[in-house]
Amino acid sequence: MGTRDSKKKPAAKPAGKAAKAVRPAEPAAPVLSEVRERIDGIDKQIQSLIAERARFAQQVGRAKGPLKAAVDYYRPERESQVLRKVLDRNDGPLNDEVLLRLFREIMSACLAQQEPLKIGFLGPEGTFSQQAVIKHFGHSARGLPLASIEEVFQEVEAGHADFGVVPVENSGQGTIQSTLDMFLTSNLKICGEVELHVHQHLMSRTGRLEDIERVYSHPMSLAQCKAWLRQNLPKAEKIPVASNAEAARRARTADDAAAIAGESAGHVYGLKVVSGPIEDRQDNTTRFLVLGRELFSPSGHDRTSLLVFVRDQPGALYNVLSPFAKYGVSMNRIESRPSHTGRWQYAFFIDVSGHVEDEPVKKALSELGDYAADVKVLGSYPVALL
Numbered sequence: 001m002g003t004r005d006s007k008k009k010p011a012a013k014p015a016g017k018a019a020k021a022v023r024p025a026e027p028a029a030p031v032l033s034e035v036r037e038r039i040d041g042i043d044k045q046i047q048s049l050i051a052e053r054a055r056f057a058q059q060v061g062r063a064k065g066p067l068k069a070a071v072d073y074y075r076p077e078r079e080s081q082v083l084r085k086v087l088d089r090n091d092g093p094l095n096d097e098v099l100l101r102l103f104r105e106i107m108s109a110c111l112a113q114q115e116p117l118k119i120g121f122l123g124p125e126g127t128f129s130q131q132a133v134i135k136h137f138g139h140s141a142r143g144l145p146l147a148s149i150e151e152v153f154q155e156v157e158a159g160h161a162d163f164g165v166v167p168v169e170n171s172g173q174g175t176i177q178s179t180l181d182m183f184l185t186s187n188l189k190i191c192g193e194v195e196l197h198v199h200q201h202l203m204s205r206t207g208r209l210e211d212i213e214r215v216y217s218h219p220m221s222l223a224q225c226k227a228w229l230r231q232n233l234p235k236a237e238k239i240p241v242a243s244n245a246e247a248a249r250r251a252r253t254a255d256d257a258a259a260i261a262g263e264s265a266g267h268v269y270g271l272k273v274v275s276g277p278i279e280d281r282q283d284n285t286t287r288f289l290v291l292g293r294e295l296f297s298p299s300g301h302d303r304t305s306l307l308v309f310v311r312d313q314p315g316a317l318y319n320v321l322s323p324f325a326k327y328g329v330s331m332n333r334i335e336s337r338p339s340h341t342g343r344w345q346y347a348f349f350i351d352v353s354g355h356v357e358d359e360p361v362k363k364a365l366s367e368l369g370d371y372a373a374d375v376k377v378l379g380s381y382p383v384a385l386l
Helices: 032-064 076-089 096-111 128-137 149-157 177-182 219-224 226-232 244-251 263-269 316-326 359-368
Strands: 118-122 142-146 163-170 189-197 201-204 214-217 237-240 257-261 272-275 285-292 302-310 331-338 346-353 372-382
Touching: 032 096, 076 096, 076 372, 096 128, 118 128, 118 149, 128 142, 128 163, 128 189, 128 285, 142 149, 149 163, 149 177, 149 285, 163 177, 163 189, 177 331, 201 244, 201 263, 214 219, 214 244, 219 226, 219 237, 219 257, 244 257, 244 263, 257 263, 263 272, 302 316, 302 359, 316 331, 316 346, 316 359, 359 372
Parallel strands: 118 142, 118 163, 189 372, 214 237, 214 257
Antiparallel strands: 163 285, 189 285, 201 257, 201 272, 302 346, 302 372, 331 346
16 A cells, blocks of 8 residues: 555535635734824924924024014015925825914914014904914914904004904905005005905804894894895894904893804803804805015915006006016906095006016016006015915
């Protein structure tokens, strides 16, 4: 008997039964303590790097001189360039808006080591203007709530505020005329813009819709919620006030009163949300301008705002706009306002793409003098990121 014949053959598999597929082994569940230890290590590295960044920011301050004020350290074009790099590097999982907010706060805190920036805004506390200040300058800036848009201009002009933030237009309701009119006489420059998604909430002391007999809000907010109010509170009195925060302040005094404002105003004045968001358009966005006392250098992604007084002659506006088309400069916006220089005389507010130091814009502006009575550069500033 040979050894080959003595080996047993494997038993045949029963007919009709397929072999079971071998499942790949599932990865072992992470050990929670190890994950937390790793997170602690990353947190330590982040804190160390933020401290290192703050020390370099101090060196920038020393390089500029010992007597410089906080406003002299702030460069919006540099900040815009840094934040655009943050967006370019972002591969997730955090979205762009979250990362921008984080980096703005880091930059805000580093700048405030010298002295916090003082930012005037349309108050009182809790307005959308205050939200725009925080979005653009971070929580380390010092907000100065003021009674009117005119007062914001005045405080920045006088040097009591380093910068100001004022609303200029809403995506649904159009331009805030009082802001544009201030540029007719002010020497301030636009050095930034902020776009804020505005969510309106109906709030009251009791939080019950059936109690409400009157609604306070800024006229523009009442207009933004017109359809909702018509459907849900058709008999309630609608009372316009100077700001949404003022509306919240008034609504807290009576059970039959309510305010339309942002949730932050409700927190400040102790109101309960009755309903919200209640704006008629989901894309409701307000654009704010950052006011300063000087023009800044190009960031690479800029917008220029102009105030043009046209000559009273046929084809005047066409002639003013032609140089921009000639040199390939895109016009983003145009708005006419009475110029206050004479009856039926108008000035045009024009936004174009690019910076006044960019060659196409520079060439176009050089030719405007042939057709315009006067041209005023209101500002060249970084385009809003998000």
